[in-house]
Amino acid sequence: MEKKLSVAAGSEPQEVAPESYRFLQQLLYARSGLVLEPGKDYLVSARLGPLARELGLGTVNDLCALLEATRRPDLTRRVVEAMTTNETSFFRDPAQFEAIRKELLPRLRGRRAALRRLRFWSAAASTGQEAYSLAMVLLEEGLAEWDVEILATDINRQVLERARSGRFTQLEVNRGLPAPMLVRYFRRIGLDWQISEEARRLVRFEEFDLRSSMRTLGPFDAVFCRNVLIYFDADTKQRVLTELRRTLMPDGWLLLGGAEMLWGNEALFERVRSNAPAIYRPAGEQENC
Ligand SMILES: C[S@@+](CC[C@H](N)C(=O)[O-])C[C@H]1O[C@@H](n2cnc3c(N)ncnc32)[C@H](O)[C@@H]1O
Numbered sequence: 001m002e003k004k005l006s007v008a009a010g011s012e013p014q015e016v017a018p019e020s021y022r023f024l025q026q027l028l029y030a031r032s033g034l035v036l037e038p039g040k041d042y043l044v045s046a047r048l049g050p051l052a053r054e055l056g057l058g059t060v061n062d063l064c065a066l067l068e069a070t071r072r073p074d075l076t077r078r079v080v081e082a083m084t085t086n087e088t089s090f091f092r093d094p095a096q097f098e099a100i101r102k103e104l105l106p107r108l109r110g111r112r113a114a115l116r117r118l119r120f121w122s123a124a125a126s127t128g129q130e131a132y133s134l135a136m137v138l139l140e141e142g143l144a145e146w147d148v149e150i151l152a153t154d155i156n157r158q159v160l161e162r163a164r165s166g167r168f169t170q171l172e173v174n175r176g177l178p179a180p181m182l183v184r185y186f187r188r189i190g191l192d193w194q195i196s197e198e199a200r201r202l203v204r205f206e207e208f209d210l211r212s213s214m215r216t217l218g219p220f221d222a223v224f225c226r227n228v229l230i231y232f233d234a235d236t237k238q239r240v241l242t243e244l245r246r247t248l249m250p251d252g253w254l255l256l257g258g259a260e261m262l263w264g265n266e267a268l269f270e271r272v273r274s275n276a277p278a279i280y281r282p283a284g285e286q287e288n289c
Contacts, residue, residue: 016041020064024048024083027067031080032155033211033236047082081156085231088126090177091133092226093258099276100134100222104253105141108221111251117147121220121247123210124228125152128163128203129172134224135199136185144198151217153208164205166195210240218247226278227257234263241265250285 024044025036036044045060052063055075067075091097112118118138122131131152138148154160173182173193186193208217210228223244229237244254245268254269256262256278262269269280 015059015061016044017061017064020061023064023068024079027076028080028083031076032084032209033233034084034231035233036083044083048079051078051082077157081158084156084159086126086156086159087227088129089175090129090173090181092130092176093277094176095276096255096258096279097133097137099272099274099279100253101137101141103272103274104222105138105143107251109143112221115147116145118143118149119218119220120148120150121217121223122150122152122203123208123223123225123244125154125160125163125205126156127159127168127172128152128166128205129168129176130224130226131163131203131205132166132185132195132199133176135202136181138202139185139199148202150203151220152203152205155207155209157207160205160207166200167192168195169193211236214243214247219249220247220252221249222253222255223248224255226255227260229263230257230260237263238265241268245269245282248282250282252281254280254282256280 021036021038021041021044028034028036048060048063052058052060055063055066057063057066063079066072067079108118120134122134125131131150134150138144138150152163154163167189168186169192173186182193185196185199187196188194210225225240225244229240232240241262242265248254253272258277260278262280266283268283270283272279272281
């Protein structure tokens with residue numbers, strides 16, 4: 001049987017057997033909805049090679065064989081978590097945060113004045129930079145006295161644990177965080193930076209699989225679902241977008257990744273007229289409602 005060559009970080013090239021590759025594709029899809037495209041052997045090897053070695057196994061193929069034979073839940077989780085892409089940064093797609101500051105918040109400040117309550121969701125939060133960026137915007141806009149909550153969820157427990165700690169490396173704060181925000185909302189701990197309690201208390205982190213029912217969540221004034229739908233197939237994208245629409249207030253915003261669009265689900269959402277990319281609102285609602 002043909003075997004493909006790939007390179008695991010810090011080790012000799014590893015072969016990912018076609019049967020191992022197929023097993024991983026099925027496992028990943030079943031457990032997370034993520035689609036592992038053909039030909040990503042390098043990625044598989046780089047992400048799972050270290051786990052295989054940590055477990056004293058020779059190769060990724062041995063890891064797949066063990067998983068297939070035992071179906072160990074702890075191992076399954078670690079494999080799925082290792083295969084998720086967790087790339088993120090502070091104020092990613094800054095124009096969207098500007099739009100929140102200049103367009104959404106002034107409007108909500110008027111409309112929600114009676115309850116003084118705002119709810120947001122960072123729906124694929126990774127290590128937390130997205131949710132904390134929003135928290136800093138809300139604080140900068142003087143909303144600390146309001147009843148504000150940012151729910152931040154992800155399927156990956158490891159990244160959630162990091163997010164919850166609120167601790168970031170120098171490299172992470174160098175990416176997208178304006179210097180005045182660093183000075184104002186972080187303090188140095190050894191080589192790392194710790195987000196202030198003031199910002200952290202606005203964010204609640206929870207594990208959540210985007211393919212689950214969202215009936216008990218919301219309603220939200222804005223949902224960030226950025227740079228995750230792109231990894232799903234058309235059916236999953238549609239299911240998630242349909243559920244997301246239900247979680248939004250009629251005048252709420254859905255923010256997708258800067259380069260993402262609705263993939264044929266234009267009946268659910270329409271573009272918000274804004275200079276920022278990829279901001280949507282529930283379709284069929286009054287623009288000024
Ligand atoms: C590329 S990161 C995006 C982080 C952030 N939203 C941003 O745009 O910077 C994608 C995240 O989606 C998460 N993810 C993947 N599949 C998921 C699922 N089925 N449910 C919830 N989160 C998922 C991954 O664990 C990862 O942390």
